[in-house]
Amino acid sequence: MLNQQESSHLFAAQENPFAEAFAETGNGAAIGFAPWSENLTPFTATLDGGASQSETDRLVAEVYAELRDEAFDEALAFLAEETEQALDERFVGETPASAQERERYADAHLAPVRFEAQQYLQTLEAGMAGLDVGSLSEQQLDEVLERFDPSIGELTPAGEEFIGKLIKKAKGVVKTVANVAKSVGKVAGSLLGPVLNKLRGLINPLLRRVLSFAIGRLPAPLQPHARALAARFTSEAAEESIDEAQVSPANLTDMESLAESFDAAIAEALAGDAAAEFEGEAFGATDESEIETRELEVLAEARGALIERLRDADEDEDLAPAIEQFVPALLGALRLGINLVGRPKVVGFLANYLGQLIGKWVGPQLKGPLSNAIVDTGLRLISLEAEDRAQLERSDEVAPVALASVVEDTVRQFAENEDYVFEDEELTQLATAEAFSQAVATHFPPRFVRASLQQAPSLGGTFVSRRPRSLRPYRKYNRTPDIQVTSQIADTLPTFGGSTVGAAMRAAGAQFPIRARMHIYQSAPGTTLQRMVRTDRSGAGAGRGYINTANVHPLTPAAAGVLLREPKLGVAVPAAYLRSRQRIAAGQRFYILEPVGAGAPPTLPAGPAGQAAARRLRASRAWASVNMRQARITVGIYLSEAETQKIVAAIRKGQGSLPLLQALTRTYQDMERLSAGGQAPLRMLREDGEDGETFEDFAAHRGKLLPPGLTAQLRQRLRAWVMPALTKWARANAEAFVRAAGHPDPGVTVRIRLTAVPGLDAIRRMLRGGASAPSGAALRGTPSIAISVTPGRGGK
Structure with a gap:
């Protein structure tokens, strides 16, 4: 134990952060460290990740993976953002005196959405009663489900988007029930009614939590162990939980985590006895203290x-x-x-x-x-x-x-x-x-x-510090440097979601090379990117239209070094905080490149119309997921609305499928490059209770890695399977792409599903510790490959 004199000497030896002209010698003795000894805090509440999964666990894992949809996550976040904005326009400040009025106003704002959601799910549940969906073909089931598509009343843009994504999720639940019933040998009707009833019962608690988040309270998840549940089932969630342990998130609960717990609750209802009550569920709670906290x-x-x-x-x-x-x-x-x-x-x-x-x-x-x-x-x-x-x-x-x-x-x-x-x-x-x-x-x-x-x-x-007394403050750098940005620079800079800054700027309509003003921000506890960009008023004219969430990028040391030659202005954060704009870290830094002069994109309108337009400016990106148990790999490639329409114009001019193939290849290659930094994860659905990593090095629990040679061969084989299949598909399906591009949803998603993938079963056995590493020859076969194209974004 240091005595007072030793402590004083140690303090005096530390460098003062202030410049010499402003440094003063402090009284180190007054800051002395008195003797103490505390036990570690006993706060820990996690599931046993080492326990082997039962068949029910495996079923929950697969259902959960099927239900995850980032488009629904974003619709939920948009609804919370719109509700918060409505509050800001109605009330000045966030004083405790106005808390009850703000809550009532937010509840009224969400009431039409609640009504439409309940009405649709009630109609769907009644209409599907007694119907054996397991006996229907996929096309027949689609036709049945379309009969229940509602004629939505007057809703806000965020309300319309949420209802649309909820309808898509409900249809996915019905199809999943049909598949599960076939796999477990049950009549689908016996599962469908209770599951749809459970889904309908989750709507009010879900929207209550959206309300809580919008008024600055931190809502509890729909079930307390949702994140731990996800960590058991997917290697991506397991890796994120490790990453997040290093820094605090800006919000203890975010909309993406809330959506995850929503899907986990549905998955458990479907895989378990759907008619039974779940003990200790928080999502059925009506006591406000069980739903939200006021940190x-x-x-x-x-x-x-x-x-x-x-x-x-x-x-x-x-x-x-x-x-x-x-x-x-x-x-x-x-x-x-x-x-x-x-x-x-x-x-x-x-x-x-x-x-x-x-x-x-x-x-x-x-x-x-x-x-x-x-x-x-x-x-x-x-x-x-x-x-x-x-x-x-x-x-x-x-x-x-x-x-x-x-x-x-x-x-x-x-x-x-x-x-x-x-x-x-x-x-x-x-x-x-x-x-x-x-x-x-x-x-x-x-x-x-x-x-x-x-x-x-x-x-x-x-x-x-901006809004320092508010619930969601943030910091802004008081310099806005003008920089030149080339396509070469922009395309090397990663952004959220496994895309690049170049792809994001092209999606917004920018043309390179371009001059841009660089707006720099730092989060504080409570900050959300949506609130930050909405309250920032540093831009004018076109700048105010361009400053939106889709154009916010993480300011890492590498990005600060490339753009400003000042790497210390960037902040390094774990990869978990670089994958989604909904989940950011306290103290993380961000930037917006506001184009000025030639090459600047069109100005977005103000108000809700501008918000809706900004949400269509999603960048092109690719992702991949691996199901070891089923020896299946799915690769998705989303092309932005701007890139999609450019390809359509080229096809109609008679340029054939080459522009489409070029865009698909470039986006896939961006995913491969960014995956090394953890920003374009290869999601892995685990077969058993062992933890795994999420990226293309296929790292396993406790540091066990695939041999580097096998890892390289697996990447090479995946590319060798996907690229020729895409070439053949693009040559024959240019018109199908054009038809998908004509849908109101922005952009187009091309999905490549590889089944019976050679070597995955051997890798699974190795990761479980039951076999040695397979040789490269195990990957030499050819999987079955099916490719589909759909309008809009699909994100599994």
């Missing part, structure tokens, strides 16, 4: 109180008590906050450490220069909303907001350390100093920061 509300209030305390503090005042009161509210909103629960001595050390260092910047004589410097670095260049402008007019809050952001980021980054750091005093102090240095470099103007710590010295900017 963001508590954090917003605590952050506001800290800002006021820093604003009113005297120069020599002890700020540790104020910080110590703030920290628990922040930890409650962070998944990794549990790392510090039950460690009051560590929290006390944090508060003393931060109180001393930021205390040098409070008081009229000290915060004035900091406030002026923040404004002078370019804050006035941002066209601020009324709430932010009012904050600036109170210039005495500019510095306190920056200091509160430093405290918040320091605690968040410190909490991301592993437990052993908190158990060693020297490591704790070093980790705190590192987190504080990074936070200062983020929120202080560069002239106050040591040169070696500055994140982008060539830009000279700083991150400024």
